[in-house]
Amino acid sequence: MGDEIILLDFWPSMFGMRVRLALAEKGLKYEYKEEDLRNKSPLLLEMNPVHKQIPVLIHNGKPICESLIIVQYIDEVWHDKSPLLPSDPYQRAQARFWADYVDKKLYGLGRKVWSTKGEEQETAKKEFIECLKLLEGELGEKPYFGGEKIGFVDVALVTFSCWFYAYESCGNFSIEAECPKLIAWTKRCKEKESVSSSLEDPHKVHGFVMGMRKRFGIE
Amino acid sequence: MAEEVKLFGTWASPFSRRIEVALKLKGVQFEYIEENLSNKSPALLEYNPVHKKIPVLVHNGKPVAESLVILEYIDETWKHNPILPTDPYEKAIARFWAKYIDDKLWPAATKVLVSKGEEQKGVTEEIQEQLKTLESELKGKKFFGGESLGFVDIAANIIVFLLVAQEALGLMEILTEEQFPVLHEWYQRLVDDAVFKECVPPRERHLGFFKVRFGSSTASK
Numbered sequence: 001m002g003d004e005i006i007l008l009d010f011w012p013s014m015f016g017m018r019v020r021l022a023l024a025e026k027g028l029k030y031e032y033k034e035e036d037l038r039n040k041s042p043l044l045l046e047m048n049p050v051h052k053q054i055p056v057l058i059h060n061g062k063p064i065c066e067s068l069i070i071v072q073y074i075d076e077v078w079h080d081k082s083p084l085l086p087s088d089p090y091q092r093a094q095a096r097f098w099a100d101y102v103d104k105k106l107y108g109l110g111r112k113v114w115s116t117k118g119e120e121q122e123t124a125k126k127e128f129i130e131c132l133k134l135l136e137g138e139l140g141e142k143p144y145f146g147g148e149k150i151g152f153v154d155v156a157l158v159t160f161s162c163w164f165y166a167y168e169s170c171g172n173f174s175i176e177a178e179c180p181k182l183i184a185w186t187k188r189c190k191e192k193e194s195v196s197s198s199l200e201d202p203h204k205v206h207g208f209v210m211g212m213r214k215r216f217g218i219e
Numbered sequence: 220m221a222e223e224v225k226l227f228g229t230w231a232s233p234f235s236r237r238i239e240v241a242l243k244l245k246g247v248q249f250e251y252i253e254e255n256l257s258n259k260s261p262a263l264l265e266y267n268p269v270h271k272k273i274p275v276l277v278h279n280g281k282p283v284a285e286s287l288v289i290l291e292y293i294d295e296t297w298k299h300n301p302i303l304p305t306d307p308y309e310k311a312i313a314r315f316w317a318k319y320i321d322d323k324l325w326p327a328a329t330k331v332l333v334s335k336g337e338e339q340k341g342v343t344e345e346i347q348e349q350l351k352t353l354e355s356e357l358k359g360k361k362f363f364g365g366e367s368l369g370f371v372d373i374a375a376n377i378i379v380f381l382l383v384a385q386e387a388l389g390l391m392e393i394l395t396e397e398q399f400p401v402l403h404e405w406y407q408r409l410v411d412d413a414v415f416k417e418c419v420p421p422r423e424r425h426l427g428f429f430k431v432r433f434g435s436s437t438a439s440k
């Protein structure tokens with residue numbers, strides 16, 4: 001009997017995309033179920049009763065929640081192919097630290113960039129760019145955060161790149177102008193089939209964000 | 220080559236104390252450096268330039284920051300007395316609950332100490348919901364880690380700090396035996412554990428700490 005893998009997701013979620021990317025890296029077949037977050041399915045509420053959020057991976061009937069926890073799970077179960085975390089404990093700790101940094105900072109700041117105005121937005125933009133610059137520094141001269149191949153931090157961060165156009169448009173700034181090496185890295189990642197097939201079209205994401213702004217009454 | 224392990228921490232931080240528990244469970248000798256957070260040492264700023272926070276573990280000169288990241292590093296480096304399960308699914312569950320504690324319980328716990336009146340009542344109810352959720356996860360086990368302390372038990376040391384803070388500020392006791400029979404029993408086991416109890420701040424000093432830090436900002440219940 002083969003593995004049964006189901007992913008509960010919401011198409012624009014950069015967190016859901018991380019899981020799609022990890023599954024693609026491992027060459028795994030799965031059933032994708034799109035959730036309507038304003039009308040959550042009984043399955044989602046059953047599989048993630050604590051947070052009621054996507055993504056949720058259901059592997060042979062057992063749910064795993066929280067995107068970075070899911071990615072580590074995938075990496076550990078299907079450890080023979082395309083390892084995402086290094087084997088050295090110190091390198092693993094560094095990868096976890098930077099993935100945690102992305103989680104702590106980018107989503108919140110990015111959200112402020114598209115959903116606020118005036119001084120609040122300016123502050124968010126400034127901090128957002130500072131975070132990207134720090135990440136750019138961590139990348140250094142390596143082709144990927146994972147070194148010669150994409151790794152855990154690449155998976156954690158690259159899915160935000162399809163939101164960059166929406167952030168730039170709402171905030172009226174250019175991420176490439178500020179962080180050219182990071183944008184070069186996103187392009188390098190997207191040359192991989194696993195990445196390009198997991199990321200959403202930035203214009204489609206932009207349309208989604210415009211719809212959200214209208215719903216929240218942001219001019 | 221001799222092993223050199225240093226822990227930069229503060230005596231009153233639950234995050235710092237988590238690392239002490241893990242190192243002691245594994246029998247790892249370490250040098251402890253008490254930081255003054257209003258006057259951070261050059262060493263701390265060098266070892267954790269990103270967040271400038273404690274705890275930081277420095278192993279043979281190489282720093283690791285963020286308490287849950289450090290715990291996993293310790294578990295992978297010193298493999299005896301494991302604190303995480305080996306099964307990937309069980310490991311994912313342990314990571315989920317440790318994250319829950321840090322993402323939900325910790326912010327609520329700090330909020331309850333600085334809020335007043337109706338807001339404080341609301342946050343207290345939130346914490347009670349969270350404790351109920353945690354309690355249901357115990358499922359008849361001695362500890363979240365099973366027969367002995369594990370990753371989630373260590374992360375749950377925040378509850379100890381919350382209860383001391385509540386006592387210091389004269390707030391309503393939150394983890395009562397009546398409301399949380401299972402969790403209350405687990406809590407007694409946790410604070411009685413030989414290693415864990417060495418890593419809890421000295422009680423009187425800890426009570427004093429909360430009174431000074433938060434005393435004037437809380438209303439009476």
